[in-house]
Amino acid sequence: MHDLKRKALGSSPLDELGIRDLLIPDSDPVSEPADQGVTSVMIDVTTIKPNPYQPRKHFSAASLEQLSQSIKAQGLLQPIVVRKNSQDEYELIAGERRLRASQMAGMTKIPAVVKQITDQACLAFAIIENIQRQDLNVIELAQSLHSLATKYGMTHSDVGRLVGKSRAAVSNVIRLLQLSSEVKVMLVQGVIDMGHARCLLSLPEKDQASVAQKIVDQQLPVRDAEALVRNIIGGAIKKKNGSFKIDPDPRLSQIVDYIAKQYQGIKLNIRAKESGGGVLHIQYDAEKDIELLLKKIQ
Known part of the structure; x- marks a missing residue:
């Protein structure tokens, strides 16, 4: 040899x-x-x-x-x-x-x-x-x-x-040999590209196929697929009734808790998206409550 x-x-x-x-x-x-x-x-x-x-x-x-x-x-x-x-x-x-x-x-x-x-x-x-x-x-x-x-x-x-x-x-x-057999087929057939495959490597093999299918179904670009995988790796995604529930960034949760304590008439709710973004929902009891918050923000 x-x-x-x-x-x-x-x-x-x-x-x-x-x-x-x-x-x-x-x-x-x-x-x-x-x-x-x-x-x-x-x-x-x-x-x-x-x-x-x-x-x-x-x-x-x-x-x-x-x-x-x-x-x-x-x-x-x-x-x-x-x-x-x-x-x-x-x-x-x-x-x-x-x-x-x-x-x-x-x-x-x-x-x-x-x-x-x-x-x-x-x-x-x-x-x-x-x-x-x-x-x-x-x-x-x-x-x-x-x-x-x-x-x-x-x-x-x-x-x-x-x-x-x-x-x-x-x-x-x-x-790429660490990919599940289902994901390998998707890659070879061009259903997903190399960028998607590389980010899926960060997941356990048993989870790769389901996440890959979600990427395909939602037509996620590589950047959004990477954000989805980061959420999963961070333990943010929990399966509930067969669908995914994504918890927001813990730092945002701390801000929400702080505002709730400072402004009793205001309630904030954060809904994270699989793409890595999210929605901030503000609920207030009276107009004066939101005016007070806006003054503080300004």
Whole structure:
């Protein structure tokens, strides 16, 4: 196993893992031919095992069909990349979308470049390839980065160097795995955005889905969602008859108590809103009572 903590000055994790030459330029994998210096072999598609480290779980059916039609017309000009596993079988490293589309196109053999790389390098390459092509949704990305960190003992800084992200960016993405399964689905489907998801991380997992739904139902912007979560964290929200009752800021309650003692004819009531704002209701017994209060305020 490569120890990413023992690096030569100026070295790159891509070089240490031996995967830099595997990275395919950002081009059309069908219309762009492979590098002339790369030697490929024709492999039976039925003998190719899937990449066990493939972070991408979902492939667009429409996109695969479009690629399949292109392969039928032009052939597959960009080879897939495979390796020999411990059972001497061909195992996919890169190009699962191309492999699937080729099978849909009825191809029995396709060009492949055979490389020998480690499990760690295989996982790293699959993640990097998908990141470069923006093929992973945010939860798939979080799971992939987490796998790199846990399976190979990498720090978040190590992972960041490997995939071209800052340590903070890696940590923030991995934290999304703490979301409940329901909220993860909402995030992937675009029902909530990253700002909403980040503020929900402050809540216990059991409460996240219900609060997320409230954010969606009320179409709360991120700032108001953050205020709602702050109220919950502060112990201000209590469930009553299936709905939320929000207690006002304790400092406002102290002011209300003070005024009630100073001005016997005036009653104040504060109703806090989930957005973080609220309503101040003033009730007075006689006009002279409110006039006295207004003079004091002025």
